Amino acid sequence: MNTLAVTDGQVLRPDHSIERTDVLIDTDNGTIKQLGEFDGTADKQLDAAGGLVIPGLVNAHTHVAMTLFRGAADDKPLDAWLQEDIWPVEAELTGEDVRAGARLGIAEMIRSGTTAIADMYFFMPEVAAVVEEAGIRARLGHGCITVGKDDEAAHEDFEAGLAFAREYNNTADGRVKTLFTPHSLTTVDEQFYEEYIPKAHEAGIPVHIHANETPQEVEPLVDEYGKRPLEYADDLGVLTDATFLAHGVHVDETERKLLAGRGTSVVHCPASNMKLASGMAPIQKLHDAGVTVALGTDGAGSNNDLDMFDEMRDAAMIGKLAEDDASAVPADAVLEMATKAGAETLGFDSGRIEEGANADLAVLDLDSLHLTPQHDLVSHLVYAARGSDVRHTVCDGQVLMEDRELTTLSADDVMAEASEHATELFGRAE
Amino acid sequence: MNTLAVTDGQVLRPDHSIERTDVLIDTDNGTIKQLGEFDGTADKQLDAAGGLVIPGLVNAHTHVAMTLFRGAADDKPLDAWLQEDIWPVEAELTGEDVRAGARLGIAEMIRSGTTAIADMYFFMPEVAAVVEEAGIRARLGHGCITVGKDDEAAHEDFEAGLAFAREYNNTADGRVKTLFTPHSLTTVDEQFYEEYIPKAHEAGIPVHIHANETPQEVEPLVDEYGKRPLEYADDLGVLTDATFLAHGVHVDETERKLLAGRGTSVVHCPASNMKLASGMAPIQKLHDAGVTVALGTDGAGSNNDLDMFDEMRDAAMIGKLAEDDASAVPADAVLEMATKAGAETLGFDSGRIEEGANADLAVLDLDSLHLTPQHDLVSHLVYAARGSDVRHTVCDGQVLMEDRELTTLSADDVMAEASEHATELFGRAE
Structure with missing residues (x-):
């Protein structure tokens, strides 16, 4: 057995208590083998002195290449924003652009302590x-959309989404799993949900969609079907319980009960919801x-960073405003x-x-001005820490960043490549 | 003349255009002498290659020792929060505690690019x-309050506030100027405004108060006087035009017009307003x-950091939510x-x-993942940059931080001292 200590x-323990202990990792199977005092024998040692070991953060909704x-x-x-600024440029995207954007986003997330993501985009x-x-x-899921497409093109898109989900599930030693990702309830025709959702379920692929992000996504469905969007989705x-929805800003009490009953999760994206003025998701009520x-984080176009520490702070802040109650969220x-x-x-x-x-x-490095004094480390994680406080990042037992240096990607190359692709992409779209 | 280049x-120029130029500083009088190409002669040179030179940020309302x-x-x-958590501990504060807390807060602000502050607190x-x-x-202003005090104690407090304002104005080579700072419209009796505001005006000392932060600060004044809080303040x-108000969350149209007419400024504290669920200030309407x-930033107790980059991002975010319009603020x-x-x-x-x-x-260092690519540097300053991106900080022509190292304070000493004082202070208050 190869080990990392x-x-x-x-x-930080699962109950949010703080314990002084070493962590021994089995790097062969990528799991935590033992908590306790380190006996001095490990293939590699990572120094966490003066630091706080936390679970890698999970960015459960993003479009990383953005x-x-x-x-x-x-x-x-x-x-x-979508119609004037994003979609015209996205129409020019190449696979190489997506690769450059994804490298940039993933490098940024490793640097800020994120180790798992859900991504819905193109060129997956x-x-x-x-x-x-x-x-x-x-x-990962290929975002499927029918709006603006003829039936043949829409079917091609959905078949591509299904094929990607089947082909790439459980690749990269199990680190890549897939999703089936129709874009949203208003940008995908009803018949495509009817045709493809059973196929996704049959293949055992979880479904992830945008839902109830803005009032403009709610009203047309209520008008056309006489039911709330999530009732429509449920029908x-x-x-x-494998499905998860991004946003869920405008969900009423009926929909909240429905979600709870079905075991469907919601991914809250507070920064994006604020920046696009989409509204305040009722997070306390969902809880x-x-x-x-x-x-x-949603995509970097509407955030504008992929730092989950920012997102935690934003979630606490907007959660209180939404309830008019400082003890909420x-x-x-x-x-x-x-x-x-x-x-x-x-x-x-x-x-x-x-x-x-x-x-x-x-x-995380705790030895910094903005994390002093240390009355409560959970408070610090949410309200005062930031991605730049992360010293080391480990995923699947592999060290992805040590002392702020990325090990699997070169930050300089990633930045140069992304800048070049961004310039060329926006040049083509002009 | 001694110079810094x-x-x-x-x-970043005043019109928010970006110009490639050197900045020559006269360090004798602490002003910018010239923008243009550096001729190679200066007493000191500060390398800004790959960086963006911006004005030092102004934190116009804080309680730094908090x-x-x-x-x-x-x-x-x-x-x-005030009655159960803050005031009982503040009652135990000593001058040495305040000194330790102020060192910590000012060190944190220098590290995140802030060069000017307004502070209202005790032991000024x-x-x-x-x-x-x-x-x-x-x-700087000594915060004066009458609530919970007898007439003699209240007068002592106000005299102390006035004395501090007179004595310390234009000290520290003009870097310290003072304020007269009654705490708020509801925590100070009317007669003290009547007695002391003319004295402050006479001494040429600007007035700074908390105002209209929560609905609980508005209603009692409307009930008692039949007018809005800022109409009461105006009377x-x-x-x-020298006065500035902190918060201004709950200001109606009449009050906004009144502020504009009087030339009175508002200091928006978005993070504090969100965290305490005080509400959303109508910033676009005030503009x-x-x-x-x-x-x-308000105090670190309700924020929880003093990073003005966070505050800029929060202001843009909450400004849009308040107006239900993504183009606001x-x-x-x-x-x-x-x-x-x-x-x-x-x-x-x-x-x-x-x-x-x-x-x-x-x-600011621009050469980082979360500031790549660079479509728009003004956007980056507000939405993506953070205090940890600041490489150098200069105030009054003096270098206060160079390559992330503080020059006038020792970060290690500041952290140790603040931790010790926080522990002792909270111990005494138990």
């Missing part, structure tokens, strides 16, 4: 290749109804969203530092 | 001493009414709030990189 740190769009178009509402084999190369864990068989809520609940609930939503045995779990973790 | 960077409370009590509404001579030592620029002579809006307006508007509000000739202005600036 993470030594001399404090460790890092190429970072800062290209801000301060616009979702519809105009390219993203799968980058996930394999970079060493993180991912659920189409979309809502299962109270018993819905599992994970956390995601407390730090503890938010940390759970970014770790355990995220891992459960994606179906990975990660998100907790515990014997037997995947060895997906990050070590 | 900031070389090879890009420079860094000692960081993470001590979260997820509680303002009233309960201690804070003034730390400002002088640390090298930043500050407006007491509080609103002038539209012609009110100058600056930006502040755009990046450009937010950057203005944190620089030029902040400096104007505090009465400092800073907040812009321009010949003749105070040499208060920060140099």
Whole structure:
């Protein structure tokens, strides 16, 4: 057995208590073998002195290659932003662009302590290749859409989505699992849900869609079908305990009960919801109804970074505003969203530092001005820490960053490549 | 003339254009002498290659020593938080505690590119001493309160506030200026406004108060006086063009017009307003009414950091939610709030990189994953950059941080001292 020892740190346990212990990892199978005092024998040792060992964060909804769009178009509402700024450029995307954007996004996430993602985008084999190369864990889906397409083109898109999901599931030593990802309830015709959802279920592929992000996504469905969007989704068989929905901003009480009953999770994307003025998701109410809520950055075009520490802070902040109650969505609940609930939503045995779990973790430097004094480390993780505090990142027992240096990707190459692709892409789209 | 040259960077100009130019500083008088190509002769050179030179950020409302409370009590509404968690501990504060907390907060701000602050707290001579030592620029006021005090104690407090404001104005080579700071409209009796506001005006000391932060601060005044809080404040002579108000969350149209007419500024504290669920300040409407809006972190107890980059991002985010419009409070307006508007509000000739202005600036590293690609640097400053991207900080022509190393304070000493004082303070308060 080859081993990695993470030594001399404090460790955040699954109940959010803090324990001074070493972490011994079996790097052959990528799991945590033991918590306890290090006996001095390991193939590799990672110094966590003065640091806090936390589960690798889970970014449960993103479009990772959209890092190429970072800062290209801000301060616009979702519809105009998509139609005027995003879709025309996306029409010019190549697989090589997606590969460059994915490298940039995944490098950024490793640097900020994220070890697992769910990604819905295009040219997904390219993203799968980058996930394999970079060493993180991912659920990947080819985003399928019917709006603006004839029947043949729409079928091609859905067949491609299904083929990708079947072909790439459990690749990269099991670090890549797949999703079936119709874009949303309003951008995909009903008949395609009827035709393809049973196929996804049959193949054992979880479904992930955007849902109830803006009022403009709710009203047309209510008008046409006389029911709420998630009732409509449920009638189409979309809502299962393997399905997870991005956003869920405008979900009413009936829909919250429905989600809880079906075991369907919601991925909250607070930064994107604020930046696009989509609204405030009722996270406390979803929690109270018993819905599992994970956390995601959405794409870098609407965020504009992929730092899950920002996202945790945003979730706590907007959660209080939404309820008009400063005790709503407390730090503890938010940390759970970014770790355990995220891992459960994606179906990975990660998100907790515990014997037997995947060895997906990050070590934070606590020895800094903005984390002093240390009354409460859970509070610090949510309200004061940031991605740049992460010293080491480990996924599947492999060290992906040590002392802020990436091991599987070259930050310089990634930045140069992404800048070049962004310039060329936006040049072509002009 | 002694000089400092900031070389090879890009420079954010007052109109938010980006120019490739060197910045030559006269360190004798602490002002920017010249923008243009560096001729190779300067007493000191600061390398800005690959970086962006921006005005030092202005944190126009904070309680800097409250860094000692960081993470001590979260997820509680303002009233309960103050009465149960903050005030009982503040009652035990010593001057030495405040000095330790101020050192921590100012060190944190220098590290994140902030060069000017407005601070309202206790033991203000201690804070003034730390400002002088640390090298930043500050407006300082002793917070005066009458609630819970008898007439004699209240008068003592107000006399102390006035004495501090008179004695410390224009000290530390002009880097320290003062404020007269009654705590708020509901925690100070009317007669004290009547008695002391004329004295502050007479002494030429600007007034700074908390106002309209929560509905609980608005209703009692409306009930008792039949007018809005800012109409009440105006009748007491509080609103002038030298006065600035913290928060202004719950200001109606009449009050916005009143503020614009009087030339009174508002300091927006978005993180604090979210974390305490105080509400969403109508920043776009204040802008539209012609009110100058600056930006502040409030204390670290309700934030929980003093990073003005976080605050800029929060201001843009919450500004859009408040208006239900993604084009509200755009990046450009937010950057203005944190620089030029902040400096104007505090009465400092800073907040812009321009010949003749105070040499208060920060140099950001642009060469990082989360700032790649570079479609728009103003967007990056607001939506993607963070305090840890700041490489150098200069105030009054003096280098306060070079290559992330503080020059006037020792980060290690500051952290050790603050941790010790926080532990002892909370121990005494138990």
